[in-house]
Amino acid sequence: xxxxxxxxxxxxxxxxxxxxxxxxxxxxxxxxxxxxxxxxxxxxxxxxxxxxxxxxxxxxxxxxxxxxxxxxxxxxxxxxxxxxxxxxxxxxxxxxxxxxxxxxxxxxxxxxxxxxxxxxxxxxxxxxxxxxxxxxxxxxxxxxxxxxxxxxxxxxxxxxxxxxxxxxxxxxxxxxxxxxxxxxxxxxxxxxxxxxxxxxxxxxxxxxxxxxxxxxxxxxxxxxxxxxxxxxxxxxxxxxxxxxxxxxxxxxxxxxxxxxxxxxxxxxxxxxxxxxxxxxxxxxxxxxxxxxxxxxxxxxxxxxxxxxxxxxxxxxxxxxxxxxxxxxxxxxxxxxxxxxxxxxxxxxxxxxxxxxxxxxxxxxxxxxxxxxxxxxxxxxxxxxxxxxxxxxxxxxxx
Numbered sequence: 562x563x564x565x566x567x568x569x570x571x572x573x574x575x576x577x578x579x580x581x582x583x584x585x586x587x588x589x590x591x592x593x594x595x596x597x598x599x600x601x602x603x604x605x606x607x608x609x610x611x612x613x614x615x616x617x618x619x620x621x622x623x624x625x626x627x628x629x630x631x632x633x634x635x636x637x638x639x640x641x642x643x644x645x646x647x648x649x650x651x652x653x654x655x656x657x658x659x660x661x662x663x664x665x666x667x668x669x670x671x672x673x674x675x676x677x678x679x680x681x682x683x684x685x686x687x688x689x690x691x692x693x694x695x696x697x698x699x700x701x702x703x704x705x706x707x708x709x710x711x712x713x714x715x716x717x718x719x720x721x722x723x724x725x726x727x728x729x730x731x732x733x734x735x736x737x738x739x740x741x742x743x744x745x746x747x748x749x750x751x752x753x754x755x756x757x758x759x760x761x762x763x764x765x766x767x768x769x770x771x772x773x774x775x776x777x778x779x780x781x782x783x784x785x786x787x788x789x790x791x792x793x794x795x796x797x798x799x800x801x802x803x804x805x806x807x808x809x810x811x812x813x814x815x816x817x818x819x820x821x822x823x824x825x826x827x828x829x830x831x832x833x834x835x836x837x838x839x840x841x842x843x844x845x846x847x848x849x850x851x852x853x854x855x856x857x858x859x860x861x862x863x864x865x866x867x868x869x870x871x872x873x874x875x876x877x878x879x880x881x882x883x884x885x886x887x888x889x890x891x892x893x894x895x896x897x898x899x900x901x902x903x904x905x906x907x908x909x910x911x912x913x914x915x916x917x918x919x920x921x922x923x924x925x926x927x928x929x930x931x932x933x934x935x936x937x938x939x940x941x942x943x944x945x946x947x948x949x950x951x952x953x954x955x956x957x958x959x
């Protein structure tokens with residue numbers, strides 16, 4: 562067990578070297594703290610960051626960003642191997658605790674040392690329950706703390722009550738606890754059931770350069786019971802300590818406002834965005850955030866006039882390579898991925914995807930290694946499919 566700050570820092574440095582020099586797809590495939598376990602996970606981690614935080618005009622597949630995300634996941638695992646005193650006495654600093662009402666709806670995200678937030682609430686003697694799919698390893702760490710009644714004694718604190726968000730009775734349980742004066746901790750970027758965009762509780766929330774679909778149900782309970790929303794983030798600092806900040810939202814007790822639920826879920830997400838712009842790798846949701854994202858075209862493409870759009874369509878329809886020209890799979894605009902043993906082509910520019918057969922996948926990948934021409938492809942690919950591949954420029958000349 563890690564008991565002092567120096568050993569903790571040394572362990573993190575060892576993790577950095579390990580992540581840098583190992584094949585993460587094999588080395589961490591059975592690690593429950595690691596979400597990046599396949600080529601597809603790596604691809605979407607980098608792609609989602611590219612679309613949400615554009616820092617260049619070209620998508621870089623080889624970006625080490627996914628390894629930076631992986632490192633922070635492993636640091637969260639490292640925290641579970643540390644002595645509690647290291648956190649209470651040296652690692653955790655708590656800021657703006659004056660912003661905490663007696664009963665609060667604590668809104669957090671899977672950012673930084675998020676697994677320590679329940680422990681931080683315990684350090685402050687806050688009575689709370691947590692909305693979580695699991696309480697064993699991911700959202701909550703079972704750790705020791707000081708018994709404040711006697712500094713000489715030590716005890717293991719009880720796990721907070723966990724409410725599974727997919728339970729039929731979950732919304733009633735949340736309501737019951739808040740009404741009793743028990744605070745609730747929720748990770749707003751956590752797993753959600755299939756999102757029905759027709760549901761009036763599903764709100765389109767601005768998120769960096771895109772939008773997210775998030776449920777406002779928890780905020781509606783907050784409004785009805787007049788329980789203030791308090792975003793809390795446990796950021797990892799450059800010296801590998803944990804800075805827990807309770808954020809104050811303006812007008813958080815204006816429970817009569819018409820769009821209270823939507824406004825305050827937006828305000829909470831804005832808090833996360835401010836951290837992502839500083840250190841995006843600390844966020845654990847990059848791998849699959851596209852599943853909740855509403856992709857919007859960049860402004861320069863949205864504002865194209867009719868004539869420009871017509872020319873684009875015309876160029877696509879006219880594109881037909883010479884029957885003798887060597888062909889290749891267009892990796893500048895597309896990627897081939899595998900999900901649950903099924904293959905897809907994904908457009909890098911706008912996330913549009915096409916399910917393909919294993920045979921077509923093999924053909925497309927073989928284009929990179931052989932001198933295949935259009936004449937050759939007509940023998941293996943049906944005419945209609947070949948036309949689609951060419952028209953969408955999934956296959957282009959070398």
